Amino acid sequence: MLSIKNLTANVDGxxxxxxxDLEVKAxxxxxIMGPNGSGKSTLAHILSGRNxxxxxxxxxxxKGQDLLALEIEERAQQGLFLAMQYPVELPxxxxxxxxxxxxxxxxxxRGEEEIDTVSFMKQVRVKAKAVKLDEKLxxxxxNSGFSGGEKxxxxxxxxxxxxxxxxxxxxxxxxxxxxALRTVADGVNLMRSPERSLIVVTxxxxxxDYIEPDYVHVLAGGRIIRSGGKELALELEARGYGWLxxxxxx
Amino acid sequence: MNRHLQxxxxxxxxxxxxxxxxxxxxxxxxxxxxxxxxxDMGYPHAKMEAWKYTSIDNLxxxxxxxxxxxxxxxxxxxxxxxxxxxxxxxxxxxxGVYQSDLSSCEAKGISLxxxxxxxxxxxxxxxxxxxxxxxxxxxxxxxxxxxxLHDGGVIRVDEGVExxxxxxxxxxxxxxxxGSALRSRHxxxxxxxxxxxxxxxxxxxxxxxxxxxxxxxxxxxAKGASLTHQRVQLxxxxxxxxxxxxxxxxxxxxxxxxxxxxxxxxxxxxIHNRFADSEASCELDGLYLxxxxxxxxxxxxxxxxxxxxxxxxxxxxxxxxxxxxxxxxLIQVQQHAQKSNAHLHNANLMLxxxxxxxxxxxxxxxxxxxxxxxxxxxxxxxxxALFYLRxxxxxxxRARDLLCLGFASEVIERFTSESxxxxxxxxxxxxxxx
Numbered sequence: 001m002l003s004i005k006n007l008t009a010n011v012d013g014x015x016x017x018x019x020x021d022l023e024v025k026a027x028x029x030x031x032i033m034g035p036n037g038s039g040k041s042t043l044a045h046i047l048s049g050r051n052x053x054x055x056x057x058x059x060x061x062x063k064g065q066d067l068l069a070l071e072i073e074e075r076a077q078q079g080l081f082l083a084m085q086y087p088v089e090l091p092x093x094x095x096x097x098x099x100x101x102x103x104x105x106x107x108x109x110r111g112e113e114e115i116d117t118v119s120f121m122k123q124v125r126v127k128a129k130a131v132k133l134d135e136k137l138x139x140x141x142x143n144s145g146f147s148g149g150e151k152x153x154x155x156x157x158x159x160x161x162x163x164x165x166x167x168x169x170x171x172x173x174x175x176x177x178x179x180a181l182r183t184v185a186d187g188v189n190l191m192r193s194p195e196r197s198l199i200v201v202t203x204x205x206x207x208x209d210y211i212e213p214d215y216v217h218v219l220a221g222g223r224i225i226r227s228g229g230k231e232l233a234l235e236l237e238a239r240g241y242g243w244l245x246x247x248x249x250x
Numbered sequence: 251m252n253r254h255l256q257x258x259x260x261x262x263x264x265x266x267x268x269x270x271x272x273x274x275x276x277x278x279x280x281x282x283x284x285x286x287x288x289x290d291m292g293y294p295h296a297k298m299e300a301w302k303y304t305s306i307d308n309l310x311x312x313x314x315x316x317x318x319x320x321x322x323x324x325x326x327x328x329x330x331x332x333x334x335x336x337x338x339x340x341x342x343x344x345x346g347v348y349q350s351d352l353s354s355c356e357a358k359g360i361s362l363x364x365x366x367x368x369x370x371x372x373x374x375x376x377x378x379x380x381x382x383x384x385x386x387x388x389x390x391x392x393x394x395x396x397x398x399l400h401d402g403g404v405i406r407v408d409e410g411v412e413x414x415x416x417x418x419x420x421x422x423x424x425x426x427x428x429g430s431a432l433r434s435r436h437x438x439x440x441x442x443x444x445x446x447x448x449x450x451x452x453x454x455x456x457x458x459x460x461x462x463x464x465x466x467x468x469x470x471x472a473k474g475a476s477l478t479h480q481r482v483q484l485x486x487x488x489x490x491x492x493x494x495x496x497x498x499x500x501x502x503x504x505x506x507x508x509x510x511x512x513x514x515x516x517x518x519x520x521i522h523n524r525f526a527d528s529e530a531s532c533e534l535d536g537l538y539l540x541x542x543x544x545x546x547x548x549x550x551x552x553x554x555x556x557x558x559x560x561x562x563x564x565x566x567x568x569x570x571x572x573x574x575x576x577x578x579x580l581i582q583v584q585q586h587a588q589k590s591n592a593h594l595h596n597a598n599l600m601l602x603x604x605x606x607x608x609x610x611x612x613x614x615x616x617x618x619x620x621x622x623x624x625x626x627x628x629x630x631x632x633x634x635a636l637f638y639l640r641x642x643x644x645x646x647x648r649a650r651d652l653l654c655l656g657f658a659s660e661v662i663e664r665f666t667s668e669s670x671x672x673x674x675x676x677x678x679x680x681x682x683x684x
Contacts (some may be wrong), residue, residue, distance in 0.1 A: 050641075073645050076640070084638070090635055090639070090652075091660075106575065155558065
């Protein structure tokens with residue numbers, strides 16, 4: 001699904017990623033953890049195609065193609081999805097319209113027919129219910145005046161509607177209380193399938209209680225310094241990041 | 251005195267001299283006084299604050315004629331432009347000429363007609379109202395309008411009558427208007443506690459036609475009356491459009507104006523509101539769009555001369571290509587106008603580096619117990635928002651369209667007519683389409 005080899009990248013001339021290697025196969029869930037400033041979000045942003053980063057070396061292959069050569073929308077059309085840490089408010093853009101435009105853009109790009117409005121709306125309502133997003137918010141402007149939790153649920157709703165092959169959740173747990181966290185995690189778990197891969201970027205272990213990863217990677221100083229199973233996350237939760245950083249430095 | 255001005259004075263005087271007998275005597279005195287006013291004032295120029303950014307050079311160069319041919323047009327082409335939802339009544343003007351066979355009025359308690367008919371029949375109530383709010387004209391074009399006004403709509407709603415469906419005032423220009431200055435004047439008179447919804451639209455059937463649409467609209471709301479006024483200007487890219495709207499609101503009257511200025515090469519809209527008595531409210535929402543070769547100019551002059559009145563003004567502009575817009579919003583709160591609420595906002599979305607906006611919101615407050623605010627923004631599309639949309643699969647041009655429509659929607663959604671909202675959305679998309 002995704003293969004990252006020796007990826008290095010700068011922001012404003014400062015090296016943020018310092019040789020990332022990561023293999024994600026179909027159906028796998030990978031957690032990327034790490035202290036603040038370790039480059040976790042930068043990695044997520046680069047994969048989504050966001051501006052402001054200079055890739056200085058290495059390569060990223062997604063479903064056999066050079067991911068970094070694709071436009072932002074082409075990545076989405078080919079099934080890559082980034083659930084954002086800070087979802088953007090779009091004043092005046094109706095949430096339902098936005099979802100339909102997004103889905104139809106993806107369908108058109110794949111040579112599929114556009115979805116008809118009635119069945120689309122039905123489908124969105126069912127999916128909104130699953131992430132406990134108030135139906136009224138579907139008729140409001142995208143994220144405008146939404147609470148932090150509502151924005152995150154709206155991200156997961158988009159993911160459920162767009163049905164990506166590879167979803168990256170960038171600190172989706174930040175700012176969520178425990179109930180909202182559980183709802184969001186339930187929504188994500190509904191999406192798990194042998195054809196779909198997930199990369200869960202998080203600072204804390206608690207999200208991983210609900211979204212159980214197959215692999216856990218620790219990112220520090222722009223590199224993956226340790227990889228392991230889900231028990232690595234528990235160890236980090238108990239002991240913090242300090243010991244690991246010291247061990248690696250030693 | 252320059253030659254152009256002299257010619258126009260002669261043309262206007264000639265027009266008055268040649269008015270057919272059946273035009274009646276009623277407006278003759280006012281027409282002549284307006285010619286004199288025009289001669290005294292001369293044309294506005296760039297040294298006048300209100301015209302500083304709005305050049306009339308090209309307008310004068312075009313030398314539009316006062317007289318024009320009677321319109322010839324395919325009837326179905328005009329009918330096709332009718333509002334798609336049912337209306338309580340309709341007034342249709344083609345090239346400024348009233349079309350009685352296309353006009354209709356079904357509802358009780360409202361009367362629709364034309365100024366010309368009122369002139370012929372000597373309808374005192376109507377003729378006395380002509381110019382009662384506008385005076386002889388604040389500038390040359392308004393004075394010329396009164397001097398040589400040809401026709402216009404008269405809309406009266408009787409005391410206590412609430413008209414549920416909208417009334418449509420449709421002004422269509424055709425090839426027959428080529429080279430002409432059309433001078434129309436509309437009157438809207440609502441009796442006490444009457445309420446109505448007016449859709450006023452200006453459209454061109456032939457995209458190549460060049461004319462000058464110089465119009466004045468006077469709206470008087472009696473005590474407790476309420477008017478929703480939806481105005482759309484969607485004229486050809488060769489048209490010059492000048493619109494003066496005068497409002498007078500009696501005690502507890504409510505006026506809500508929603509306008510979209512989307513077409514014409516050069517368009518200027520001025521809205522004057524004087525609160526005649528307390529507890530009245532005036533809301534103005536506007537959207538303007540200007541692209542290559544277009545200038546759109548909005549002037550507001552809202553005068554809180556009496557206490558306990560509310561006004562809200564929200565104008566949004568989208569500038570693309572080499573489009574140019576002027577926004578000059580003046581809200582005054584006089585010394586005795588305590589407990590006034592006035593909120594003025596102007597937001598501009600610049601889609602190109604070549605676009606230009608000259609915006610000047612002004613709040614002049616002489617009273618001390620008031621709630622007033624004003625603000626202006628000039629900005630571009632939010633790159634974060636563009637990224638967000640693209641990351642969901644929308645290509646860049648579609649993402650831009652959605653964001654622009656989102657920006658405009660705050661005003662569009664104020665239009666009460668669903669078909670109007672849909673067609674405006676389509677027009678905007680078409681005009682800014684990348």
